[in-house]
Amino acid sequence: MKKNIFSAILLLSAFVTPLTGHTASYDILVGAAGERLTTGFFAHGSLPPGTGFADDFLSGLHLYPVNFGDFGGGPLATNDPGFRSLAGTLLPGTIISVQGTGNLEYWTPENQTWTTPSSGELIRVYGAVPTDIALAYTFCQSGGLLCDPALAAQYPFYAQGTVFSANGIVGPNPTIIDNTDTQGALHAHLDWFIENSGAAPATGAYLLTFALMADEYLASDPIKVLFNYGLTDAQYQIAFDSRIAPIPEPSAAALMLAGLTLLTFWYRRRRAFT
Numbered sequence: 001m002k003k004n005i006f007s008a009i010l011l012l013s014a015f016v017t018p019l020t021g022h023t024a025s026y027d028i029l030v031g032a033a034g035e036r037l038t039t040g041f042f043a044h045g046s047l048p049p050g051t052g053f054a055d056d057f058l059s060g061l062h063l064y065p066v067n068f069g070d071f072g073g074g075p076l077a078t079n080d081p082g083f084r085s086l087a088g089t090l091l092p093g094t095i096i097s098v099q100g101t102g103n104l105e106y107w108t109p110e111n112q113t114w115t116t117p118s119s120g121e122l123i124r125v126y127g128a129v130p131t132d133i134a135l136a137y138t139f140c141q142s143g144g145l146l147c148d149p150a151l152a153a154q155y156p157f158y159a160q161g162t163v164f165s166a167n168g169i170v171g172p173n174p175t176i177i178d179n180t181d182t183q184g185a186l187h188a189h190l191d192w193f194i195e196n197s198g199a200a201p202a203t204g205a206y207l208l209t210f211a212l213m214a215d216e217y218l219a220s221d222p223i224k225v226l227f228n229y230g231l232t233d234a235q236y237q238i239a240f241d242s243r244i245a246p247i248p249e250p251s252a253a254a255l256m257l258a259g260l261t262l263l264t265f266w267y268r269r270r271r272a273f274t
Helices: 131-142 155-159 233-244 250-273
Strands: 006-010 025-033 036-044 062-067 082-085 095-108 113-115 122-126 128-130 162-165 168-170 175-179 186-189 191-195 204-213 223-229
Touching: 025 062, 036 062, 036 204, 062 233, 095 122, 095 162, 095 168, 128 131, 128 155, 128 175, 131 155, 175 186, 191 223, 204 233, 223 233
Parallel strands: 025 082, 062 223
Antiparallel strands: 006 128, 025 036, 082 186, 095 113, 095 175, 095 204, 122 162, 122 191, 162 168, 204 223
């Protein structure tokens, strides 16, 4: 993507919500190591569940906790996590985008296991629209002389947002977040919504994966975001902990117990012999 055709214009002004409504939020700290983007943690407000930020033990990727319903958009919406880079970290005017990967995962509170959403749940995110497409659409809507029908026709593709589901990702991918200012700094939020066209979304934890991209840099390593929808604090703690600490399978636990038993028996025999 060419940075001169993109803007930080948010898709729909109705989705923009002031940050002052947040009591706790967790930003993805965007940096660079040489030519590659990097990610870290930046907290403002209270800390995440448990002892703080952590990595997903299955993949080794950074894990960010998020709650739906944490701001004025209602119980099905959030604009966390935020994206932040500090002054002097990145090149001025760098356009940062989200590149989604993989499928949406789901943790069910009934049996506390990970699977994929089976009832049609999805997570939709709205990003910015390329400048030329947004302007062409505006001109065509008003009947302006600068109307470009071919460009304007692309607007609905961006207007629908990007969807993460059990079947993968549909829509603009990468999704534009914003561009850094003249000092290379950035603080921006996207609007995320949980949906189910047939019924209310199932209560649980929803996990998705994405990397950060920019023309001037190589893509970051992927990261994971764990969304809480309707779980109690205790339930979400269990879901979060299940990603940061492996739970032995019954067979593995049995082998471990057997091994400890044999080791104890051998040690006692050795002491008796000595």
